Structure formats: structure tokens, C-alpha cells
Amino acid sequence: MATLVVTIVALGAIGWFAYLVGSGSRRDRKDPVPANLSASQTDDELETKRLDRTLVGAVVTAGFLTLAMPIYYLGELDRQEGFVEEFGDASLERGHEVWEEFGCGGCHGTAGGGGVAAFLEDRSQVTVSGWASPALDDVFYRYDRDEIAFWIVYGRANTPMPPWGLEGGGPLNSQQVDDLLNYIQSIQIDQTQALLKVDGLVTGAGNRLEGAADAVASQIEEQQKELDRIRTSGETSQVVGAIAEQAREILDLAGQGIDTDGDGLSDVAESGLSAVARQARSAGFLATEPVFDPRNAETLIGVSDRRSAARMVADLESTATSLSITFQNQETLLTQARFGLDFLGSAARSARWEVDTAAVAHAAFGGGEEAAIRAVGMFNAYCARCHTAGYSAGPAFQQIQASGGLGPSLRDGRALTQFLTAEDMYDFLEGGSDSGVGYGVNGVGSGRMPGFGMVLTAEDLELIVRYLRGPTLDGVEFVEGEAGGGGEG
Numbered sequence: 001m002a003t004l005v006v007t008i009v010a011l012g013a014i015g016w017f018a019y020l021v022g023s024g025s026r027r028d029r030k031d032p033v034p035a036n037l038s039a040s041q042t043d044d045e046l047e048t049k050r051l052d053r054t055l056v057g058a059v060v061t062a063g064f065l066t067l068a069m070p071i072y073y074l075g076e077l078d079r080q081e082g083f084v085e086e087f088g089d090a091s092l093e094r095g096h097e098v099w100e101e102f103g104c105g106g107c108h109g110t111a112g113g114g115g116v117a118a119f120l121e122d123r124s125q126v127t128v129s130g131w132a133s134p135a136l137d138d139v140f141y142r143y144d145r146d147e148i149a150f151w152i153v154y155g156r157a158n159t160p161m162p163p164w165g166l167e168g169g170g171p172l173n174s175q176q177v178d179d180l181l182n183y184i185q186s187i188q189i190d191q192t193q194a195l196l197k198v199d200g201l202v203t204g205a206g207n208r209l210e211g212a213a214d215a216v217a218s219q220i221e222e223q224q225k226e227l228d229r230i231r232t233s234g235e236t237s238q239v240v241g242a243i244a245e246q247a248r249e250i251l252d253l254a255g256q257g258i259d260t261d262g263d264g265l266s267d268v269a270e271s272g273l274s275a276v277a278r279q280a281r282s283a284g285f286l287a288t289e290p291v292f293d294p295r296n297a298e299t300l301i302g303v304s305d306r307r308s309a310a311r312m313v314a315d316l317e318s319t320a321t322s323l324s325i326t327f328q329n330q331e332t333l334l335t336q337a338r339f340g341l342d343f344l345g346s347a348a349r350s351a352r353w354e355v356d357t358a359a360v361a362h363a364a365f366g367g368g369e370e371a372a373i374r375a376v377g378m379f380n381a382y383c384a385r386c387h388t389a390g391y392s393a394g395p396a397f398q399q400i401q402a403s404g405g406l407g408p409s410l411r412d413g414r415a416l417t418q419f420l421t422a423e424d425m426y427d428f429l430e431g432g433s434d435s436g437v438g439y440g441v442n443g444v445g446s447g448r449m450p451g452f453g454m455v456l457t458a459e460d461l462e463l464i465v466r467y468l469r470g471p472t473l474d475g476v477e478f479v480e481g482e483a484g485g486g487g488e489g
């Protein structure tokens with residue numbers, strides 16, 4: 001609309017200017033008498049026709065302006081909104097690019113629904129493949145914008161989450177962090193969906209508790225395999241190296257001889273490569289066993305045999321190289337792997353992940369085991385990653401329930417001394433902490449304790465409060481028959 005008005009006015013101005021220039025030059029040619037010396041119109045003419053014309057012109061111009069000004073003004077509002085929207089869209093787009101480029105989705109899930117990361121666990125030197133990365137599609141319900149910015153800029157030390165902002169030593173400037181925040185805000189699920197997640201997460205936490213011993217046992221098995229891989233790396237690197245060399249030779253000569261399927265690999269080469277593949281696969285040096293049919297140019301549908309062959313040879317060569325590097329560092333790696341194995345062994349024996357839900361039920365829930373299981377599950381699903389050290393890395397690395405991590409220990413009656421009443425504590429859990437603002441009896445917030453009022457129901461929050469204020473967490477070993485001893489104090 002605004003553009004239309006501007007165009008009309010501009011065209012009018014150009015037309016008027018052209019008329020002036022045109023009439024000026026016409027007069028030069030045809031009418032040598034200057035305007036002030038030629039006879040003008042009579043008074044009669046001036047006061048009737050000419051006056052009328054001028055007045056009509058003035059009214060039309062005034063009318064045009066009266067209409068054009070508000071129309072232009074209305075358009076201007078739209079135009080400014082349009083700019084804001086355009087800038088917003090551009091920021092979202094840039095934010096999405098940053099998200100993709102720096103692989104946020106690789107750990108937090110493509111759509112921000114949560115995921116896992118691989119990380120070398122510090123105390124054990126064990127590489128953990130399933131370090132839990134929290135969902136970001138509901139993070140705005142738990143933190144305000146500045147608090148989220150803090151995590152992005154500074155990361156979280158001793159976890160896979162690196163610092164991303166320049167101030168934290170990362171690559172992103174504040175504009176990029178801002179764009180990223182806009183993008184993350186745009187992928188927030190709605191609140192009902194956030195609440196729907198709860199049951200799944202609590203069930204998941206329960207299953208994790210039940211499967212913990214098995215999970216640690218299989219981790220020990222993996223570590224044992226890793227130890228064997230390092231121990232035998234000298235011989236195996238030579239064996240793979242020889243197989244890789246043989247495969248490379250076949251591939252180099254594959255252009256000669258009869259080639260029935262015309263795929264660039266002779267029939268003899270194809271059967272030779274199949275034999276090599278079988279040998280490598282049975283020795284465990286290939287994840288899959290490629291087959292090469294001399295009468296089919298694409299034995300694996302969609303991939304030419306020549307390509308499959310080249311890939312297999314490259315895989316074998318890189319396995320050989322990595323094994324020989326392992327062999328060169330054998331001593332250090334062996335020490336490290338043995339340390340990890342011992343760590344896992346002692347974790348399996350001490351089973352720190354265990355929670356006696358029967359005791360919790362008895363102590364805090366008047367015997368209600370269902371409520372106790374739910375409370376423990378809630379804690380593990382929503383709180384343990386900050387209040388139980390090692391929780392995110394898996395059961396083998398986990399310390400005793402609620403014994404403290406990034407956030408303080410909540411054991412030994414801490415919840416009772418910090419919050420004199422259950423209501424105070426509930427309010428704190430509902431809103432979380434604010435940077436520099438006091439809470440409880442002697443707490444000072446850092447903004448890092450999330451608020452759960454928007455993602456958990458009041459019922460669930462009350463369960464957690466009861467659990468944390470119950471005697472099973474107050475440091476006194478629970479003894480059958482002592483129920484109700486601690487509690488609200």
C-alpha cells in the first residue's frame with residue numbers, strides 16, 4: 001500500500017517536471033515573445049474559468065493529501081511490523097544454522113527432545129557412550145532466557161557439554177547465542193506435551209534402576225573386550241594389515257581379465273574379494289561382510305561393486321592403522337583400561353545406585369510403596385543429574401542417591417535445615433533459584449537450579465518434597481519400626 005502511494009506521488013512529480021521542461025522548450029521555439037510582454041487573459045477570464053480551475057485543483061490536491069496521509073500512516077505500521085517479523089525470521093534461520101553447524105542436535109536430539117553423548121568419564125577413564133543430554137524442547141519452562149544463555153555460553157564442566165560462547169572460551173559471539181536462543185524458544189513444545197513426558201521419563205528412570213546391575217555387568221564385559229583389544233593389538237594389527245594388503249592388491253589388478261558383469265572388477269577379483277571379506281569378517285575386523293557376485297554389478301543394491309570393494313579395503317586399512325597406533329601406546333592404554341575395569345568392578349560391588357523403596361515407603365509415605373517408587377523415579381528423572389554425582393554417565397558411575405553433584409547434597413537432613421517448612425521448600429522447587437537471590441534459611445541462588453512448576457504437577461512436586469524431607473535421606477540408617485522419626489521435625 002505504502003509503496004503504491006509513493007510510486008503515484010513520484011510518477012506525478014516526474015510528470016509535472018516533464019511538463020514544465022516541455023512547455024519551457026516549446027515556448028523557446030514557437031513563441032519568441034517573453035511571457036511578461038505578451039498579452040495576458042482578461043479580468044473576466046481570470047475571475048471565472050481560470051479561478052474555478054485553480055480552486056478545483058486545490059480541492060483535489062487537498063483531498064488527495066487528506067486520504068493519502070492516513071493511508072500511508074496505516075501502511076507504515078504494517079511495514080514496521082513486517083520488519084520486526086523479517087528480522088525475527090532471519091534470526092531464527094541463523095539460529096537454526098548455528099544449531100546445525102555446531103551439532104547441538106547430535107547430543108540433545110535433532111528436534112531437541114533429549115539424547116545421549118559419548119564422553120570419557122573423568123574418575124574412571126572409561127569412555128561412556130550413553131551420557132544423558134537433557135531435552136531442550138522444554139528448557140524455557142525450567143529456566144529463563146538469561147539462565148539458558150549461561151549454560152550455552154559456559155557449558156557444564158566435567159560433562160560433554162562444552163562452553164559455546166566467547167566468554168566461556170567457545171566460538172559463538174553474543175549475536176549468535178541470541179539467535180540460538182530464539183531458535184530454541186521456537187522449538188518449545190506446548191505445556192501439555194511437556195507434562196505428558198513425565199510418566200515416560202519416570203518409567204524410564206525406574207527401568208534404569210531395575211536394569212542397573214545388568215547394565216554394569218555388560219559395561220564390565222565391554223571393558224574386558226577393550227582390554228583384550230589393547231593387549232593383542234600388536235598381533236592383530238599385523239593380521240589386519242596383511243589382509244588389507246591382500247585386498248588392495250586384488251583391487252589394483254581388478255581391471256585385468258574377464259569381467260562378466262562389466263563393473264570394472266574382473267570375475268577372479270570378485271571371488272578373491274569375497275574370500276578376503278569372509279576371512280576379515282570371521283576374524284571380527286569388519287562390521288558387515290560385503291559379497292561380490294561376478295554376474296551382478298550391484299550385488300548390494302544401489303552400490304556398485306567397485307565402490308563396495310574400495311570401501312572395504314579402506315575400512316581394513318584404517319582398522320590396521322588404528323590398531324598399530326594402539327599398539328604404540330599399549331602400556332599407557334593398558335594401565336588406563338585396567339583402572340577402568342577395577343573401577344567398574346568396585347561399582348558393581350558397592351551398587352551405589354540402589355534405593356530401598358520399601359524403606360522409603362515405610363519412612364516417608366506411610367507404607368505406600370507406589371508413592372515411594374514414583375517419588376524415587378521423579379527424583380532420578382528430574383533431579384539426580386545435578387544432585388547425584390555421576391548419574392548422567394550411567395549406574396556404574398553414580399554416587400549415593402542425592403549425595404550432591406553440581407547442586408548440593410540433599411541428604412543428612414539438609415532439606416529440613418534449609419527449609420523450615422515443606423511449603424517453603426515446595427515454593428523453591430516450583431520457581432527454582434535466581435542469580436544472587438537468597439532462598440531458604442541460608443541459601444544463595446546462582447540461577448542454575450531450574451524451576452519445576454511448569455513441567456511437574458503439584459502432586460508430583462509434593463511427593464518429591466515428602467521424599468527429600470523423609471528420614472531415609474536424613475543420614476540416619478532407617479530401621480524397621482522407626483517410621484515417622486524424622487519427617488517435618
Ligand code: HEC
Nearest residue numbers: 102103104107117132133134151156159160161164385392
Ligand atoms: C557433545 C554433546 C553436546 C553438544 C554438542 C551440546 N550439548 Fe548441551 N549439554 C550436553 C549435556 C551432556 C548436558 C547436560 C550435562 C549434564 O547434566 O550432565 C548439556 C546441557 C545443556 C543445557 C542446559 C540444559 C539443562 O536443562 O540443564 C543447554 C541449554 C544446552 N546444553 C544447550 C546446548 C546448545 C545450544 C548446543 C549447541 C550449540 C549444545 N548444547 C551442544 C551435551 C551437549
Ligand code: HEC
Nearest residue numbers: 382383386406407408414418433443445446447448449450
Ligand atoms: C541443572 C541442575 C539441577 C537440577 C536438574 C536440579 N537442581 Fe536442585 N539445585 C541445583 C543447584 C545448582 C542448587 C544450588 C542453588 C543454586 O546454585 O542456585 C540447587 C539447590 C537445590 C535445593 C536447595 C539445597 C540447599 O540445601 O540449599 C534443593 C532442595 C533442590 N535443589 C532440589 C532439587 C530437586 C527436588 C530437583 C528435581 C525436581 C532439583 N533440585 C533439580 C541444581 C539443580
